[in-house]
Amino acid sequence: MNGRDIWSNRTAFVLASIGSAIGLGNLWRFPYVCYEFGGGAFLFAYLICLVVAGIPLLMLEFALGKRMDQAAPGAFAAIHSRLEWFGWFAVGVGFIICSYYSAIMSYCVNYFGFSFSLAWGEDPTHFFEREVLDQTNDASQPWQLGSFRWQIFVGLLISWAMILFCVWKGAKTVGKVVWITVLGPWALLLLFVIRGVTLKGAAEGLAFYFTPQWEVLWNFNPSPGEIGAHGLWLAAISQVFFSLTVGFGVMIAYGSFMDDKTCIVRNSWIIGLGDALTAIVGGMAVFGALGHKALVTGKPLQEVVSSGPGLTFATYPEIINGLPYPVFFGILFFLMLSLLAIDSAFSLVEALSTAVRDKFGFSHQKANIIVAVCGLFFGLPYMFGVGIHWLDIVDHFMNFVGLSIVVLGTCLIVGWYKRPSEMRQFINEKSKGQIGVWWDIRIKYFIPAAILYMLGFEIYERVDGPYGEFHSRSQELLFGWGVLLFILVVGLVLAALRKRLPTNPPPS
Ligand code: TRP
Numbered sequence: 001m002n003g004r005d006i007w008s009n010r011t012a013f014v015l016a017s018i019g020s021a022i023g024l025g026n027l028w029r030f031p032y033v034c035y036e037f038g039g040g041a042f043l044f045a046y047l048i049c050l051v052v053a054g055i056p057l058l059m060l061e062f063a064l065g066k067r068m069d070q071a072a073p074g075a076f077a078a079i080h081s082r083l084e085w086f087g088w089f090a091v092g093v094g095f096i097i098c099s100y101y102s103a104i105m106s107y108c109v110n111y112f113g114f115s116f117s118l119a120w121g122e123d124p125t126h127f128f129e130r131e132v133l134d135q136t137n138d139a140s141q142p143w144q145l146g147s148f149r150w151q152i153f154v155g156l157l158i159s160w161a162m163i164l165f166c167v168w169k170g171a172k173t174v175g176k177v178v179w180i181t182v183l184g185p186w187a188l189l190l191l192f193v194i195r196g197v198t199l200k201g202a203a204e205g206l207a208f209y210f211t212p213q214w215e216v217l218w219n220f221n222p223s224p225g226e227i228g229a230h231g232l233w234l235a236a237i238s239q240v241f242f243s244l245t246v247g248f249g250v251m252i253a254y255g256s257f258m259d260d261k262t263c264i265v266r267n268s269w270i271i272g273l274g275d276a277l278t279a280i281v282g283g284m285a286v287f288g289a290l291g292h293k294a295l296v297t298g299k300p301l302q303e304v305v306s307s308g309p310g311l312t313f314a315t316y317p318e319i320i321n322g323l324p325y326p327v328f329f330g331i332l333f334f335l336m337l338s339l340l341a342i343d344s345a346f347s348l349v350e351a352l353s354t355a356v357r358d359k360f361g362f363s364h365q366k367a368n369i370i371v372a373v374c375g376l377f378f379g380l381p382y383m384f385g386v387g388i389h390w391l392d393i394v395d396h397f398m399n400f401v402g403l404s405i406v407v408l409g410t411c412l413i414v415g416w417y418k419r420p421s422e423m424r425q426f427i428n429e430k431s432k433g434q435i436g437v438w439w440d441i442r443i444k445y446f447i448p449a450a451i452l453y454m455l456g457f458e459i460y461e462r463v464d465g466p467y468g469e470f471h472s473r474s475q476e477l478l479f480g481w482g483v484l485l486f487i488l489v490v491g492l493v494l495a496a497l498r499k500r501l502p503t504n505p506p507p508s
Pocket of ligand 1: 101
């Protein structure tokens with residue numbers, strides 16, 4: 001068993017996986033992407049992608065980890081020795097995500113601080129973005145970095161300290177911490193939803209959220225400025241993977257910690273549905289608040305706030321302002337958001353440091369520190385005034401391109417190189433509930449074909465025009481393609497660096 005920890009019990013495994021899945025992806029990313037891609041249409045596409053691709057892939061990752069008894073690089077190396085780099089690439093994408101994820105955690109920590117004095121004021125719209133927009137919105141100005149924001153940097157340090165604290169003792173601690181970081185927040189979330197949907201004007205926001213505009217779902221030939229179906233479906237499927245933490249090697253590592261009696265099929269459904277439910281319920285609070293904002297400002301719903309990563313940080317304070325004891329609920333809410341984020345971030349740190357440990361024989365502690373210090377370092381660009389825009393670019397490329405490549409590769413490797421029926425049999429052996437041949441078809445044909453098609457279109461679009469608010473090629477090259485290339489090269493180097501150590505427990 002590789003000397004690795006096994007979850008102390010089955011509930012701990014499920015909770016840790018749910019903890020990894022539920023996080024800022026649900027309460028920060030889901031609402032703003034949903035807003036950007038037309039509300040109801042996106043929600044519909046999201047649910048389809050969850051059932052058709054997300055949950056089956058979750059089963060696949062658990063099974064791969066359990067079967068190979070390794071973190072991602074080792075698991076892929078066990079399939080074929082030439083594939084180790086691919087596992088590193090997957091955790092590499094996760095690592096880059098983790099580095100900006102911790103920057104968003106820092107916003108949560110800062111907002112936690114703001115709560116004490118309700119520092120966002122009467123109109124919380126883009127409180128933390130104002131400085132950036134003022135500095136950079138003028139297109140005639142040469143491009144500016146903005147100032148280094150120490151406050152956010154301190155938040156980043158606090159976030160990494162919390163993450164390290166939680167991973168310190170490995171799977172056993174994780175199993176305990178998640179009780180607090182998963183179950184606690186739900187109660188508070190419900191309260192926020194009730195407040196959000198009872199705000200005056202909320203109904204309009206909810207209608208936007210729940211009414212799919214069917215045309216958008218197959219609008220494969222959009223006119224400029226319109227939402228196209230390719231973009232929408234790619235956004236939906238990558239949000240599903242992002243939210244489930246599928247495609248980062250995390251669930252592979254967690255699968256390798258799983259005990260023999262854990263039912264893969266049932267747990268994948270529990271985790272998948274629990275995660276989606278959190279996003280959808282959380283979205284109700286956000287869209288309720290947006291509807292309220294539309295009423296107050298007299299603007300159409302699509303224009304009340306500029307879409308993008310700052311959106312959710314504008315809506316929650318709106319709800320908090322409308323609650324009876326705003327200071328109290330503000331503090332509680334941002335504490336909850338930080339807690340939700342920690343277990344997602346530490347799942348990646350755990351997955352990556354397990355891989356580093358397996359490869360180089362470092363102690364768990366040392367591997368954790370290396371990962372954390374690198375993560376902190378890569379988070380530094382987001383500390384500048386303009387950071388949120390860089391974050392937007394990195395987020396787009398990591399999820400639309402990097403993640404798609406990982407999932408595509410995983411499907412091709414398992415579907416075509418290894419026989420999927422063999423994998424399915426393994427999953428069924430480890431499960432009470434059984435999956436049928438449909439699973440093979442999805443892994444082998446459907447998911448790769450769909451991703452290939454959408455990815456092709458995304459690349460074509462990027463040839464047409466760069467991504468991001470500033471439409472700048474150089475930034476896209478650096479923060480988009482450059483980062484992807486960097487992960488690829490690091491993956492190749494790590495895979496080539498040294499023969500894998502025999503997978504014995506490292507001396508401690
Ligand atoms: N699943 C996490 C969430 O919903 C987000 C996430 C996905 C993540 N991959 C990650 C976080 C890698 C850190 C590192 O919040």
